[in-house]
Amino acid sequence: MTDEPATAEPRKENGAPGAADRTPAHFRRLHPLTPLLRGWAWLAAAVAFGSQDVLLSGASPRILVLVPLIAVAGLAVGLASWWFTRYGIDGDALRIDSGIFERRSRRVRLDRLQAVDVVRPLSGRLLGVSELRLEVAGGSDTEAPLAYLAADEAVRLRAELLARAAGIDAATPEAPEQVVHEVPPGRLLGSTVLSGTFLIGVVFLLLNGAAFVLTGGDVAMGVLTASLPGVLAIGAALWNQFVRNFGFVLAESPDGFRIRKGLLDIKAQTVPPGRVQGVALRQPLFWRLTDWVRLDVDVAGYGKTSDTDASKSSVLLPVASRRDAFDVMRHALSGAAPEAVLVEPAPRRAAWLRPIGWRRLAYGADDRLVVVREGVLYRTLTAVPHAKTQSIRLTQGPIQRRLALATVHVDTTPGPVDAIIRHRDQLEARRILEEQTVRARLARKADVPEQWMSVPGARRRAEEAPAQPNPAALPFH
Amino acid sequence: MDQVFAPPGETWQQVSHRLAELRRLLLGICIVVGTAAAAVLGSWFAGWWLAVVTVVAGVVAAIWGLWLIDRNWRAWGYAERADDLLVTCGVLFKQLTVVPYGRMQFVDVKSGPLERRFGLATVQLHTASPATDARIPGLPPDEAARLRDRLAALGEARAAGL
Numbered sequence: 001m002t003d004e005p006a007t008a009e010p011r012k013e014n015g016a017p018g019a020a021d022r023t024p025a026h027f028r029r030l031h032p033l034t035p036l037l038r039g040w041a042w043l044a045a046a047v048a049f050g051s052q053d054v055l056l057s058g059a060s061p062r063i064l065v066l067v068p069l070i071a072v073a074g075l076a077v078g079l080a081s082w083w084f085t086r087y088g089i090d091g092d093a094l095r096i097d098s099g100i101f102e103r104r105s106r107r108v109r110l111d112r113l114q115a116v117d118v119v120r121p122l123s124g125r126l127l128g129v130s131e132l133r134l135e136v137a138g139g140s141d142t143e144a145p146l147a148y149l150a151a152d153e154a155v156r157l158r159a160e161l162l163a164r165a166a167g168i169d170a171a172t173p174e175a176p177e178q179v180v181h182e183v184p185p186g187r188l189l190g191s192t193v194l195s196g197t198f199l200i201g202v203v204f205l206l207l208n209g210a211a212f213v214l215t216g217g218d219v220a221m222g223v224l225t226a227s228l229p230g231v232l233a234i235g236a237a238l239w240n241q242f243v244r245n246f247g248f249v250l251a252e253s254p255d256g257f258r259i260r261k262g263l264l265d266i267k268a269q270t271v272p273p274g275r276v277q278g279v280a281l282r283q284p285l286f287w288r289l290t291d292w293v294r295l296d297v298d299v300a301g302y303g304k305t306s307d308t309d310a311s312k313s314s315v316l317l318p319v320a321s322r323r324d325a326f327d328v329m330r331h332a333l334s335g336a337a338p339e340a341v342l343v344e345p346a347p348r349r350a351a352w353l354r355p356i357g358w359r360r361l362a363y364g365a366d367d368r369l370v371v372v373r374e375g376v377l378y379r380t381l382t383a384v385p386h387a388k389t390q391s392i393r394l395t396q397g398p399i400q401r402r403l404a405l406a407t408v409h410v411d412t413t414p415g416p417v418d419a420i421i422r423h424r425d426q427l428e429a430r431r432i433l434e435e436q437t438v439r440a441r442l443a444r445k446a447d448v449p450e451q452w453m454s455v456p457g458a459r460r461r462a463e464e465a466p467a468q469p470n471p472a473a474l475p476f477h
Numbered sequence: 478m479d480q481v482f483a484p485p486g487e488t489w490q491q492v493s494h495r496l497a498e499l500r501r502l503l504l505g506i507c508i509v510v511g512t513a514a515a516a517v518l519g520s521w522f523a524g525w526w527l528a529v530v531t532v533v534a535g536v537v538a539a540i541w542g543l544w545l546i547d548r549n550w551r552a553w554g555y556a557e558r559a560d561d562l563l564v565t566c567g568v569l570f571k572q573l574t575v576v577p578y579g580r581m582q583f584v585d586v587k588s589g590p591l592e593r594r595f596g597l598a599t600v601q602l603h604t605a606s607p608a609t610d611a612r613i614p615g616l617p618p619d620e621a622a623r624l625r626d627r628l629a630a631l632g633e634a635r636a637a638g639l
Contacts, residue, residue, distance in 0.1 A: 300639050390608075391580060393610065394572065397570050414607055433575060441560055441561075444579055
């Protein structure tokens with residue numbers, strides 16, 4: 001469908017730009033407060049270094065000289081780095097020139113853009129600056145973090161980048177959005193209380209209390225102090241989860257999904273249409289009481305960052321009712337309805353390999369999606385569009401061979417969503433492999449183009465209203 | 478040949494038999510060095526009988542290893558279809574990977590010093606998914622180069638966005 005080369009790598013040209021490739025005059029600098037904001041790290045390092053020095057030698061005068069010295073040096077380096085860093089649009093790419101001694105010019109092709117995030121850390125919010133992150137597939141980290149930009153400049157640049165990536169006029173103002181879902185603080189709090197982490201923490205504390213009452217002595221006190229770090233870690237994890245997803249808003253616009261969240265640090269993500277590689281609906285054990293679920297997505301740019309960061313970015317809905325989640329899931333999969341796909345359970349003999357939960361192993365496919373269901377305590381429903389299949393694998397271990405079972409993996413880009421069709425009859429598994437290959441090939445030809453606005457028919461298809469499914473038939477019971 | 482991992486056409490294209498030879502050489506070196514060291518240490522601490530036991534164990538391991546190498550070599554196979562490449566491998570844990578040419582991000586051809594001496598190269602396909610496991614070891618350099626060029630050309634012709 002496109003005559004692009006096979007690489008989805010960003011076209012990066014690292015190296016010194018020659019005289020012919022000077023930074024164009026209209027390129028801009030980052031926000032002037034950048035060196036100061038980045039300088040915090042230097043100052044913290046200096047203080048740590050200095051205080052260690054004091055502790056070791058016992059003499060304090062050196063710290064009074066050293067810390068300001070390092071801080072000034074850091075500020076000077078930061079200032080120089082700020083002066084030499086400039087960014088701007090160059091053809092069909094965003095170009096960032098940086099480096100004091102070794103000049104570096106980086107181009108990020110906009111038609112390969114997978115997601116744009118605007119992050120406003122607490123300090124940035126106080127000073128009115130934001131960080132803009134571009135995610136492209138490939139590479140090992142966020143490709144082009146622009147830190148820091150003035151808050152309104154970040155928003156303007158995001159709109160321009162998305163317009164260019166969509167293949168329309170760059171001066172197009174930011175597209176209007178429609179709020180799809182909001183997570184009220186009460187529900188977020190409730191979901192945190194019902195999460196496994198919280199309950200483990202409570203049980204932990206209760207056991208400690210019981211030990212204290214029963215033995216009443218120094219032993220319990222010892223246990224309590226020893227378990228303090230664990231309790232603190234659990235508390236911190238819960239607090240982070242709550243703060244990160246506070247005020248979660250999911251909105252839809254012609255630019256794709258927009259997600260805003262955060263209490264202290266605010267993060268605004270934009271995932272253009274057709275960039276969702278797979279969606280997983282998950283339900284921890286105690287969320288069944290309230291019928292809440294969470295939605296995770298695979299987006300090509302997000303998976304490669306460090307694990308914790310990826311799990312932060314890949315949340316499409318932190319907690320929502322099952323019905324709302326299915327609605328959002330349909331939007332994310334550009335109209336394909338995962339609950340309309342009939343799933344077929346794995347054969348009974350899968351119980352030998354999965355004594356608990358073999359009944360819930362199920363797989364189904366229609367012409368657009370492959371759907372995998374599994375998990376008893378932690379229920380999961382995974383949907384991957386055929387068009388996003390990277391490769392397909394059939395595997396069989398020794399015990400599976402004895403039972404005439406095999407597993408089919410539908411590989412997607414790295415991230416929390418993995419479609420693994422476990423323990424099917426081996427001949428059926430081979431048939432799934434062949435069918436999936438054909439379905440993926442056909443779907444690839446009909447997929448949304450990378451410049452999603454450039455072909456008029458593409459959007460219409462994506463916005464097709466899906467058939468309303470019968471709620472009683474939702475497969476997640 | 479079982480039906481589940483059956484080739485798409487008549488037969489799998491097999492990898493060079495020199496791959497088995499290379500592995501036998503490596504196995505031989507490991508077993509001789511390992512057995513000798515264990516035998517010397519054993520006779521030093523426990524007496525000559527432990528050395529005999531070690532040597533016997535080494536011989537058994539060698540025979541078993543030779544058998545495993547042969548089976549493993551037989552299990553490798555690949556097939557080029559119109560739209561995708563199929564790679565199969567493994568005896569105990571079998572695997573069959575289908576990689577559509579349009580999903581290919583890049584192709585690697587690697588050849589270590591020992592592999593070069595045996596006239597072998599490894600071709601590996603990469604997609605945007607790290608789970609894709611499409612590695613074909615033990616190809617003669619000409620075949621590796623041919624495969625690389627063909628895959629690159631087909632990848633370009635059938636490329637799809639992510």
